[in-house]
Amino acid sequence: MAVSPADRSTGAPRERSTGDWTGVDERSERELLEGHGGDLAVAVARAHGVETMFTLTGAHVFPLYDAAVGGRDRPQPPPMRLVDVRHEATAVFAAEATGKLTRTPGLAVVTAGPGVTNSVSAIAQAYQSGSPLVVLGGRAPSHRWGSGSLQELDHPPLLAPITKRARTVATVSELPSAVDEAFRLAGSRHRGPVFLDIPMDQLYSRTSAEVPLASTAGSAAGDVDHDTLAEVATLLAQSARPVLVLGSDVWLDGAEAAALEVVEELGVPVVTNGMGRGVVPRGHLSLVSRARGVAFGRCDLALVVGTPLDFRLNFGAFGGRDGAPPAQVVHLVDAPDQVASHVDLAASVAGDLTAILTGLVAAWRQVLRPPDWSAWHAELRAAADAAREQDAALLTADTDPIHPARVYGELLPLLDDDAVIIGDGGDFVSFAGRFLSPGAPGCWLDPGPFGCLGAGLGAAIAARIARPSSQVVVLLGDGAAGMSLLDVDTLVRHRLPVLMVVGNNGCWGLEKHPMRMLYGYDVATDLRPGTPYDAIVAALGGAAETVRRPAELGPALRRGFASDVPYLVNVLTDPDAAYPRSTFGI
Numbered sequence: 001m002a003v004s005p006a007d008r009s010t011g012a013p014r015e016r017s018t019g020d021w022t023g024v025d026e027r028s029e030r031e032l033l034e035g036h037g038g039d040l041a042v043a044v045a046r047a048h049g050v051e052t053m054f055t056l057t058g059a060h061v062f063p064l065y066d067a068a069v070g071g072r073d074r075p076q077p078p079p080m081r082l083v084d085v086r087h088e089a090t091a092v093f094a095a096e097a098t099g100k101l102t103r104t105p106g107l108a109v110v111t112a113g114p115g116v117t118n119s120v121s122a123i124a125q126a127y128q129s130g131s132p133l134v135v136l137g138g139r140a141p142s143h144r145w146g147s148g149s150l151q152e153l154d155h156p157p158l159l160a161p162i163t164k165r166a167r168t169v170a171t172v173s174e175l176p177s178a179v180d181e182a183f184r185l186a187g188s189r190h191r192g193p194v195f196l197d198i199p200m201d202q203l204y205s206r207t208s209a210e211v212p213l214a215s216t217a218g219s220a221a222g223d224v225d226h227d228t229l230a231e232v233a234t235l236l237a238q239s240a241r242p243v244l245v246l247g248s249d250v251w252l253d254g255a256e257a258a259a260l261e262v263v264e265e266l267g268v269p270v271v272t273n274g275m276g277r278g279v280v281p282r283g284h285l286s287l288v289s290r291a292r293g294v295a296f297g298r299c300d301l302a303l304v305v306g307t308p309l310d311f312r313l314n315f316g317a318f319g320g321r322d323g324a325p326p327a328q329v330v331h332l333v334d335a336p337d338q339v340a341s342h343v344d345l346a347a348s349v350a351g352d353l354t355a356i357l358t359g360l361v362a363a364w365r366q367v368l369r370p371p372d373w374s375a376w377h378a379e380l381r382a383a384a385d386a387a388r389e390q391d392a393a394l395l396t397a398d399t400d401p402i403h404p405a406r407v408y409g410e411l412l413p414l415l416d417d418d419a420v421i422i423g424d425g426g427d428f429v430s431f432a433g434r435f436l437s438p439g440a441p442g443c444w445l446d447p448g449p450f451g452c453l454g455a456g457l458g459a460a461i462a463a464r465i466a467r468p469s470s471q472v473v474v475l476l477g478d479g480a481a482g483m484s485l486l487d488v489d490t491l492v493r494h495r496l497p498v499l500m501v502v503g504n505n506g507c508w509g510l511e512k513h514p515m516r517m518l519y520g521y522d523v524a525t526d527l528r529p530g531t532p533y534d535a536i537v538a539a540l541g542g543a544a545e546t547v548r549r550p551a552e553l554g555p556a557l558r559r560g561f562a563s564d565v566p567y568l569v570n571v572l573t574d575p576d577a578a579y580p581r582s583t584f585g586i
C-alpha cells in the first residue's frame with residue numbers, strides 16, 4: 001500500500017488508501033474511494049476529462065493540490081497537472097479558455113474570500129460567453145462559521161447571478177455528487193460556469209464515497225422541431241438576400257461539421273462570429289465576413305446560429321441599408337433560454353445545434369425550386385473584394401510610427417491554419433478581428449460580449465497546454481497587457497512558450513478616441529509612451545524585443561515563433577490610428 005502524505009496532526013507518514021480504487025459498482029459505473037475531500041473532488045474531475053487544475057495557493061484548498069499531485073509520493077505523471085499562477089483572474093481565465101478550446105469544462109481552484117472575489121470578473125466573462133467552467137472555492141470552516149475566521153465570506157450569493165449554479169457543499173460525503181453535478185451542468189447546453197465552495201474542515205476530512213468512473217456528461221443529441229425547420233427552409237427559399245451567421249456555440253456544441261454542410265448545401269452567404277470563426281475555411285466563396293456591413297444591412301433574411309442577438313449583431317436589427325427594408329430574423333440556438341426575447345423573430349428553434357443544422361439541410365432538400373442567389377453573392381463578393389483592396393494599403397502601410405494594421409500584415413503570412421489567436425485589448429484587437437481569420441475552428445479566443453480586459457495571459461497559458469504543437473499568439477493592447485503581464489512568470493515557470501505581441505500606443509485607445517469625440521478632450525486615457533514591456537518579460541525569464549519600424553516587424557515575429565521561451569514583441573504603434581467604429585455597443 002502506498003505511503004500517504006504526512007499525517008497533518010503528527011507529521012508522521014501513514015498508510016493510505018487515498019486514490020486506490022477499493023471497489024467498482026458495475027451497474028452504476030461508480031467506484032468506492034477512500035480519501036480526503038480533495039481526493040474525492042479530483043477523482044470526479046478526472047472522470048469528467050479534466051487534466052489541468054489552474055490555481056493560486058491558499059491553505060483553504062490544500063487538499064485539492066495534495067490530490068492533484070498524488071501526495072508526497074508525487075507519482076509521475078501526477079493525477080492532474082497543477083498550474084499555479086500569479087492572480088486568480090488568470091487561473092479562471094485559463095480554465096475558461098481550456099473549456100473553450102477543449103470543449104471539456106475547465107477547472108479553477110481558488111482560495112476563500114479574496115481568492116473568490118478576485119475571480120469574479122473572469123467568472124462573469126465565462127457566464128456571458130457560455131464557456132464550460134467549474135470553479136472550486138475554499139471556504140472558512142463550517143464549525144466556526146460566524147466567529148470571524150480568516151477570509152470568511154459567504155460566496156454563493158455573490159456568484160449566483162453569474163453562474164449556472166453557485167452553492168456550498170455542506171459535508172465531505174456530499175462532495176463527489178456535488179462536483180459530478182457541477183461538471184454535468186457546466187458542460188451541458190447552454191454551457192457556463194458552476195461554482196462550489198467547500199468549508200475547509202470538510203475538505204480536509206476523510207470519508208469513503210462513491211465517485212463516477214467515467215463521465216456520461218455533456219448534452220445528449222436531441223430531436224428538434226422539424227416543423228419549424230421546414231418553415232425556416234421555406235423562408236430561405238423565399239428570400240432574395242439571406243445571410244447566415246455562425247457564432248461561438250456552433251463550435252462549443254460540436255456543430256461545426258453540420259454548419260459547414262449547411263453552407264455547402266444551401267450555398268448561402270455566411271458571416272462568422274466569435275468561436276464560429278474558422279468553421280468556414282479561409283477563402284471559401286460563401287464566406288463574406290469582410291463584407292459584413294453590406295451583408296447585414298442589405299439582407300432580407302438573417303439566419304443567426306449559436307450566438308445572442310446582442311450589440312455585436314446590432315441587437316438583432318438587420319436590413320435597412322440603402323433603402324432595403326428591415327430583414328426577417330431567424331434565431332437557432334442551443335437552449336430555449338437563449339432565444340432572443342427583445343427581437344420580433346420570424347422563427348426560432350432551440351436544442352442540439354447539430355440536429356438543428358442537419359434538420360435544416362434535410363428540410364432544404366424538400367424545397368422544390370431553390371432560389372438563385374448569384375446576384376446577391378456577386379454583390380457581397382464585390383463588397384468583400386473592395387474592402388480587401390482597402391485593407392491592402394493598411395496592411396502594408398510604411399508609416400512612422402507603425403500603423404497597428406501593419407502588424408497584422410506581417411503576422412498573417414506567418415500563421416499556420418491551426419494557430420490559436422488570442423485577443424486582449426481595445427483597438428489593437430479590433431484591427432486583428434478585421435484582418436485575421438483563423439484557418440480552423442476552435443482557434444480564436446476573444447473576451448466575448450463581457451469584453452473584460454486582462455484575459456490574455458490566462459488564455460495563452462491554456463492554449464499552450466491544450467494545443468501543444470500549434471502556434472499560440474496573444475495580441476495585447478498595452479493597457480490590457482498591464483492587467484496580466486506578470487503571468488509571463490507562469491509561462492516561464494511552466495515552460496509554456498507563446499508569442500505575445502503588444503500594440504504599444506501609449507494609451508487606452510478604445511476609450512481615448514471616443515472620449516475625444518464626445519467631449520472634445522480626453523482624460524484618464526494616457527499611459528506612459530514607449531514603456532519597455534520587453535524589459536518586464538526579460539526580467540521574468542522570457543525573451544523580448546521592441547520594434548519601432550515596420551521593416552523590423554517580420555523578423556521579430558519570426559524570432560518570437562521560433563523561441564523556446566515565452567517571447568514578447570513590443571511594437572510602438574501610432575496612438576492616432578483609431579479603429580473606425582460605427583458603434584460603441586451601448
Ligand SMILES: Cc1ncc(C[n+]2csc(CCOP(=O)(O)OP(=O)(O)O)c2C)c(N)n1
Nearest residue numbers: 425426427428453477478479480508509510
Ligand atoms: C477590465 C476592463 N476595464 C476597462 C474596460 C474598458 N476598456 C475597453 S477597451 C479599453 C482600452 C484598451 O486599451 P489597450 O489595451 O491599450 O488597447 P488599445 O485600444 O489602446 O489598442 C478599456 C479601458 C474593459 N473592457 N475591461
Ligand SMILES: [Mg+2]
Nearest residue numbers: 478479507509
Ligand atoms: Mg493601448
